[in-house]
Amino acid sequence: MYTSTPFNIADQLPKGLQALMYRAQGAMDNEASGLQRRSFLKVVSASGFALGAFPLLTQAQAQAATPAAAASALKPTQQPSAFVHIAKDGTVTVTINRLDFGQGVQTGLPMILAEELDADWRLVKSQHGNADPAYADPVMGMHLTGGSSAIKNSYTQYRELGARTRAMLVAAAAAQWGVDASSLRTREGVVIGPGGKRLGYGELAEAAMLQPVPEKVTLKDPKQFRIIGKPTGRLDARAKSSGGQSYGIDTRLPGMLTAVVAHPPVFAGKVKSLDDAAARAVPGVKAVLRVPLDRGGEGVAVVAEGYWAAKQGRDALKVDWDTSTVEKVDSAQQLASYRALAQTSGALKYNADVSPLATAPKKISAEFVFPYLAHAPMEPLNCTVQLSGQGADTKAELWLGTQMPGLDTLAASQVLGVAPQNLKMNVQMAGGGFGRRGIPSSDYVVEACAVAKAARTAGLTAAVRTLWSREDDIKGGYYRPMHVHRAEIGLDAQGKILAWDHVIVGQSIIAGSPFEPFMVKDGVDATMVEGMKEPYDIPMRLSVHHPKLNVPVLWWRSVGSTHTAYVMETLIDEVARSAGQDPVAYRLQRFGDKHPRHRAALQLAVSKSGYGKRTLAAGRAWGVAVHESFNTVVAYVVEASVKGTTPVLHAVTAGVHCNLAINPTSIEAQIQGAALMGLSMCLPGAAITLKEGVVEQSNFGDYQVPRITDMPTVAVFIAPSADAPTGLGEPGLPPLAPAFANAIAKLTGQAPRELPFKLA
Incomplete structure (x- = not known):
């Protein structure tokens, strides 16, 4: 082990x-x-x-x-x-x-x-x-x-x-x-x-x-x-530790130019009028170009000798944007709409008989709210494009960190008008991504190719690196969708769940993509409901609503489990508490003999943490959660406290069942990183909100990410197995937030029903 x-x-x-x-x-x-x-x-x-x-x-x-x-x-x-x-x-x-x-x-x-x-x-x-x-x-x-x-x-x-x-x-x-x-x-x-x-x-x-x-x-x-x-x-x-690692953003080619793009303030907006005289006067600026953008929008690219000149040129632009024909999403109105939808039944995933709710001795009613989340990788989006040759002999070469080089090659080929065999894709090391660099629409690649094509038409023959700023990245869309869950649970005095009626409201991340034909069935996006119900044998009716809004959405590390694990594991804890049962014992009883990997992971985390055996410091409490995603089971036992209205996570013990461990050192690092990213969902300010269609956050000053002072100690233990390995890049994230919330519930009497945590 x-x-x-x-x-x-x-x-x-x-x-x-x-x-x-x-x-x-x-x-x-x-x-x-x-x-x-x-x-x-x-x-x-x-x-x-x-x-x-x-x-x-x-x-x-x-x-x-x-x-x-x-x-x-x-x-x-x-x-x-x-x-x-x-x-x-x-x-x-x-x-x-x-x-x-x-x-x-x-x-x-x-x-x-x-x-x-x-x-x-x-x-x-x-x-x-x-x-x-x-x-x-x-x-x-x-x-x-x-x-x-x-x-x-x-x-x-x-x-x-x-x-x-x-x-x-x-x-x-x-x-x-x-x-x-x-x-x-x-x-x-x-x-x-x-x-x-x-x-x-x-x-x-x-x-x-x-x-x-x-x-x-x-x-x-x-x-x-x-x-x-x-x-x-x-x-x-x-x-990486010496600063010698090169990433996509570090691409340097002879004579290379850098472009930054002014994006419309509302998604899919267009340019009504443009005054670029001041931008063109900035030293180093070579061109100001109107370019088509993702989802039918239009932007203005400033191409210059280096990032700073390009940014100064963009700052000097005077653009009047046309947003008259696009929806302007408002987060407060959206939440009210989602809450109303959650009171109605949607497309069915599970359809168990929930009539016992009417006569159940005990009932739990709960509503959960999850905001949009940005990926915010440390390396912002970037793509370098070099064009050469003429006509049918035109060739293109791209440098970028991409999760989908095949689809990005096809997208670049179409935009540039270059035959696929004449396009070379150089996959670079990427500084994070969490799903943002694997997008079916290839939005930032298409944008970079449109800029390079326009630059060439304008007489610029050098390679062009299109670079997003941190603000561009956080305001630029393709977020983890906002969700509202509503649950009605009926149970008996012993904690047996008699019926569970559940509704989820949220945009589909698969609709409109090449994956829709086999990942959206009977109106249900499979990514939204993953993690619901299992591993517990629950009579559940589960339905979903997929409203369509003018906010681009995408998978975010651990996808649907970012919210389903939280809902399931906090409610399971609440059911156990309502029946006066220990939450670990309750889970083990519900696993039975059908889920040995869940049992092994949870028991490993419990035994290594000292749960139930070690006395915690005054003001601290245990929290437990276990969840399977991507065929890997991760259990967390955490120690937490509440200082005033601020929850504090002190220690995390992880039990991991990923079958054969290829590199235990890498597994430990992945669990630690995923736990920290899971913590990020809990911190005040960890939300993307919109007002009149405009994203209100722009950088780490108003979009919260954990700092070093937020990092708990994380001990990782791996269950031994000789079976073929399962995935580990994402499974460490989902159970962290619910384990933290369950500890808060023991301290305050109520688990937070909204992320990020709001303790009044």
Whole structure:
């Protein structure tokens, strides 16, 4: 033991969406498949086992290798050529098929591959992939970092990639020594033969490349693991801790210009009139351009030599905005409307008989309010675009941190009028995102491409980096939706729930996206109701309303569980208290034998925290919550107090069940970070509000995020398991707020029913 389904974008994507993505790559397929063997060998021999050296090298390897390899039934996602580069000095570079924006997959995925490769971990490096089909999620069939799916979906894939590469290295050594491959073994980057003969992977890389790629490989018994499961420092730790890590925002190209965009104050507004004389007079400003924006809006881009000149130019603009044809959302009016809707039944998710409510001995009535939330990553949105060539030969290259490089490539291709095979996507490390960099509309990418296209039309040929300020980011939309929940619960004297009638009101984040056909069923957005009901056997009638408003919404770390976990776990606690039962014992009783992972996670957190055994300091109370999201269960036991009207979180003990722990160090970091982000939902000022269509918050001065003084101690404990790993980027967030609220309820007699907390 290490100490210290939900979002599922889909089990299967719509065939039409997959076909669209692969059609867009078709020309690249054809171009790569025609690569001549001699040219290919010349390229790869220059740098060793040069796998992934250029687009769709998997196709090229098939041409260069034996007929057996060329006839392989392996998909691009299964070919080592796109994922492994072994240099002559033995350095192994693993290409990851995800964006790393803090969750640690740039280390976790290489650990999995290196385990089966038998690599020397000291010589392992990693790099991002791109929009090549090889880097699509092997389960979802599209390029995506989201839904805590990276390790879960690519665990077997990366093990097999490592095992195939190892088999090719062993085959090359066997051919060189003239022995049977079965007589050889590997260890830490070396093939060992009869009589102690040794050949390093770097020495064998070029010859190994010519070996057939085995379709079937035997994977290690987990008992043999020497890398997987060991606490491991991140490969990017030195660069990040020393300030040397480069992010998308750090892109620098010769002669590059920077653009900032004046967005309309109300979403989808347009320019009525523009006086840009003062802006054009700012030193360094090269152009002022009207550009189309997301959702039919229009903005004004100021392109200049550097961010400061561009910002000063934007500040000097005199824009009269036309917002006459767009809805102007007002938060107070919206809340009143949502409350009225919550009193009526909507589209049904569950339809249990709730007639026992009328005669139930005890009843609980509750209303919950959750505000819009901004993603507010430390690195604001940015995208650099470079255009070259003319007409049909126009080419484009993009640099950005993106969770959906495939969809963003298609969107950029359409805006720029550049054939997909002429567009190169350079995925950069991103400084956070929490869902904001994985948006089906590709809003900030489309905006950057529109700016670059307009700049070129205006005679500017340099690359253009479009950069959002912190204020642009917080005011720029695509928030976690606002929600109102109404619950009516009937129970008996022993705490048995007889009936639970529940209504949720909130915008759909899936409606209008490519995911709507299979994630909105019978009028219910699956992301809104995830986390409701389970794991408790409850007779629940659950219905939803999806009002449409002029506020862009999107998934936010842990998606629907950000609000459903809070509602479920605070109400379960209230039911237990009303029956005079300990909340831990009550939950364990309701789990029964059907939910062993919930039981294990909760019992682990309870035992390690000292809950029920250790006497807390005066004025402190325990709070408990447990929740499953993205197939991972996290339980929190917290210690909290209330000072005046201010709740204070002192300590958090986490019990985590994510099946096999690939890197316990990364798991600990993810839980700590997610717990802190969960705390952010509770703090006064952690809300996005609108007045006459205008977002009222603009920066960390009026949109609250936790400071170092808010951070509790967080101890993380992982339940042992040898089962295939599940996701962990998001599951640590949902149970934090309800655990905190349940501690407050013990101190004040009432759990807060609104986030952020408001204790009068």
